[in-house]
Amino acid sequence: EIVLTQSPGTLSLSPGERATLSCRASQSVNNNFLGWYQQKPGQAPRLLIYGASIRATGIPDRFSGSGSGTDFTLTISRLEPEDFAMYYCQQFGSSPPYSFGGGTKVEIK
Amino acid sequence: EVRLVEAGGGLVQPGGSLRLSCVASGFTFSSNWMFWVRQAPGKGPEWVASIETDGSRADYLDSVKGRFTISRDNAKKLLYLQMDSLRVDDTAVYYCARDPYTKAFDVWGQGTMVTVSS
Numbered sequence: 001e002i003v004l005t006q007s008p009g010t011l012s013l014s015p016g017e018r019a020t021l022s023c024r025a026s027q028s029v030n031n032n033f034l035g036w037y038q039q040k041p042g043q044a045p046r047l048l049i050y051g052a053s054i055r056a057t058g059i060p061d062r063f064s065g066s067g068s069g070t071d072f073t074l075t076i077s078r079l080e081p082e083d084f085a086m087y088y089c090q091q092f093g094s095s096p097p098y099s100f101g102g103g104t105k106v107e108i109k
Numbered sequence: 110e111v112r113l114v115e116a117g118g119g120l121v122q123p124g125g126s127l128r129l130s131c132v133a134s135g136f137t138f139s140s141n142w143m144f145w146v147r148q149a150p151g152k153g154p155e156w157v158a159s160i161e162t163d164g165s166r167a168d169y170l171d172s173v174k175g176r177f178t179i180s181r182d183n184a185k186k187l188l189y190l191q192m193d194s195l196r197v198d199d200t201a202v203y204y205c206a207r208d209p210y211t212k213a214f215d216v217w218g219q220g221t222m223v224t225v226s227s
Contacts, residue, residue, distance in 0.1 A: 031212075033212035033213075035212070035213035035214070037154075037214075039154075044204055044217035044218065044219060044220055045154055045204075045214070045217060046217075047213055047214060047215045050211045050212065050213035050215070051211065051212065051213075054211075056213070056215060057215075088153055088154060090154070090156075090213070090214075092208075092212035092213065095168075096156065096159065096168040096169075096170075097156055097170055097171070098144075098156040098159070099156065100153050100154045100155065100156070101153065102153055103153045
């Protein structure tokens, strides 16, 4: 079973700043099938990035994903007010369980 | 519009049963793997179960194996989760989601709350 560890737990930043979120896997993620989701209170998660670096439909280009193997990064180039939320990574390995990370909260400083 | 809508949640006593349903619209349901994902209060999401396009294969989280059953009716565009022998730690919002062969969940329902308590 692949365990995903996200860091930091909380990121305190101001609008306009750059956010860098990390997701580390306990073993290599098959074909880099690593996704990133944004979640706001009371809402379902929203897919931002899949395949480690491919933006989902309608996602602004200030969101970018990178990495391979066991180390992945989500970067938000310039934070907009609507970007303050929880972020989760998730892996689709060669077999279940398809685990999620513990999340990073991006909060307003 | 691509849409998933869950129903069937509620309050149930430990040991009880519930059947969740999820109706799909706006896409070819029979061409997509489908999933149930849950989120306990204050926690991150957790994959629960998945089912292949024709229902021939299903996989489960270890903690729900033997208690939960995922199924689908492609003609009616419905996904189900039969939950038996419910435990307090099954309390969560349950979402259905699809994977359009991108190995990620691109569409989610609004979720249905399941509370297991005496």
